[in-house]
Amino acid sequence: MNAVTKAVMTTAGKRRLLALAAAWLGTRALMLWLLAHDAAPRLGSGTVAREVWHLYHDWYGTLAHGAFPAHDPLWQYPPGAGAVLLSPALLPGLTYFQAFVLLTLAADAAIALALAFVGNRPGRRLLGAAMWVGGLPLLLHVPLARYDVQVTAFAVISLLTLPRSTRACGVFAALGALVKVWPALVLLGTPRGRTTRSAWVWAAVTGAGSLAVLATLFAHPFDFLRQQGGRGVQIESLGGTALAFATHAGWPGKVQYQYGAMEFTGPHVRTVAHLSLALTAVAFALLLLWRLRARRWTPATPYDAALSAVLLFTVTSRVISPQYMIWLLGLAAVCLTSRHTVQRPVAALVLAATALSAVAYPALYGQVIACTWTGCALMFARNGLLAAAAVLSLVRLWRSTRPAALSPAPTRGPDAVTHRLPQHSGA
Template sequence: MRSRSRLPALCALACAWLAGRALTLWLLSRDGRAPLGVGGVAREVHALYARWYETLATGAFPAGDPLWQYPPGAGAVLAAPGLLPGLTYFRAFVLLALAADAAVAVALARAGTRTGRSLRGAALWTGALPLLLHIPLARYDVQVTALAVFSLLTLERFPRAGGAFAALGALVKVWPALALLGAPPGRVTRRSWGAAAVTAGGLLAAATVLFRDPFDFLRQQGGRGVQIESLGGTVLAFAHRAGLPVRVDYRYGAMEFTGPYVPGVATASLALTAGAFAALLLWRLRARRFGAATPYDAALAAVLLFTVTSRVISPQYLVWLLGLAAVCLTSRHTGQRAPAALVTAAAAVSSLAYPLLYEDVMACTWTGCLLMLARNGLLVAAAALALRRLWRSTAGERLPARPRPPASARAFPDARRHHQETQNGVK
């Protein structure tokens, strides 16, 4: 009966998904044309990913390539399009991205039809992802987000599967490991964390045996600077407007700031990341109440904290946050509705910054500076609010319960008024 009552909502979600993805495909076909700003969003798939695929097909990772900064699992995602016959690498990549997007929508909708759940999560994912225009189809972050979403949605009923999905995601991009941060203590934590360790260890061993240079990415990752779209980059952009000697250069596959003040900002970002890790560790040690939504809320808060303190906040990072926010909204008990709204607003502003007005961001014009201040300000507010609500719901002190009136006071108004006057000490 419940499935039938929600059938119109599910049909509406399916129609909205089809319409939104048709729009993103059309935008992808117009990449580089007006009014899409600097364009070139799909250039990474055409040139960079396809070149990496050719190297991976020889049994080696792109060793020595300063742009290769990803764990070994990324190789599997980038090699997958080559397995689809009859398609160019680009078309196969877009098709797999759409398939992952659809899988996330179906998983969220299925979770939303359970008792005590909501379809708001599926609605958020369906409606908010197109705010990023065609970026999700030209990056592999949707595939990574799918693994994190599957991990969270299976964690309670199938802890080992949840741990395995988190490990798979972490081997592609490290952040999905945070999906297990809020696992309830006891059986769920033991089984999920154990499965994650076994899965990650086995796959890393296989990558070491089957491929050459699987860990070269660690050497390249350490050379990253401060990207212009990061929180530290926003500070440096205003410093540039104030006349300080900082400039924007193309380094390590991104536009980064260079100059005498940049190392200090990079160090501050690393310190903030360490502080975020310490705060999350303290929360885990102090948390006492784990509800149905706690794993979801903890994952969103953790990824938000690590995102805003990062030296790099690429626009595709919003795909991660939208996916985790959608998982939170599948539960009626989540405390992350306001952070989810802030993340959605940040996604809309982010698409203005890239690709529409990216030339202003690169030139550090007032328009570009204010856009990045708005986007990063929304993310900082979302991170602070998410951590505060997570802490209060799980580790904060419970508020004392208000005394309940006796049955007679609830049944008769005069008795209720007498009860209230007695409680207040009034005759």
């Protein structure tokens, strides 16, 4: 490659990065504007922002006195969530709400920068950064009033650091899992052998050490497990969609606010909840079987496996809140940084589901709660896209790592290494 070609590529890369930066600034300004006008009926009538200035702020008061909100049925999060909810204290000159939103924007920017930095390397792509920058605003202002952006930052950075540092990968995955359990799934696709051992050991050590510190500093660190077990079927879940349609067939169930969400109550709800748990167990078994049978790793396999795992656990969950889409957007964006990913069609489905999620909440949430035909059709479309994405993701992941998929080794490069494993390798 001559000097002129390199100069042209460098100039084009800088222009793309500047375009991404401009897009981030513009879209985040719009999201902030929407948050400032949260009282509008189509923007949630104040319910989106209320999560921070009421619920999170109340928990902050309890946490600041050295205890988790053990007797609050809405507290259903691992101990690491307490550290995130206490973090606005780092900005004493602002109100709790202002500091929380500012820190959420900082985490959002960190994800965008990490994706852009990796995507700008030779052999990688900026498409992942573009998906994150353009995809997150599809959820309107909801991401700024939830702490799922911070959790997603841990998962994204964990995956992006894997090629250079298995220790960092394990540490970030563990820290994310302490806040919301799902980031532990990003370690599912680590290449077998030394890479897996190192990442998993560092995750275990970090998780155990951090948990010990939190248990020492705060009272009642594990009471969230009791509250989590009592959850029912949220109206936005796959099971909730089935129950919503059942109301039109004469089912007498009702929608009620409990455990921090709108959930169904009535006959057979517990059966649907147990079925969701059973499907989650089946999903875990399928992922474990994939791990045991996979024989071919590419640089994108850890990314693809992480997205597939979180998709399966999301779709089979009793709760599919709009903010769950933040997780999927982040993981799909990581996949798109690699030219070897097999998840591009899945990323497109995730984007479509994300757009529908914003229509369901906050725009037409009243229709969803009332189980009108419009609300039912909306949730059927959103959850149908997620279910299709989950199935397609697992199928494409499975096919990309099976022995029959072996092909002549590609040209060596920073993103063109294929790991082929002997049949007797362990998990």
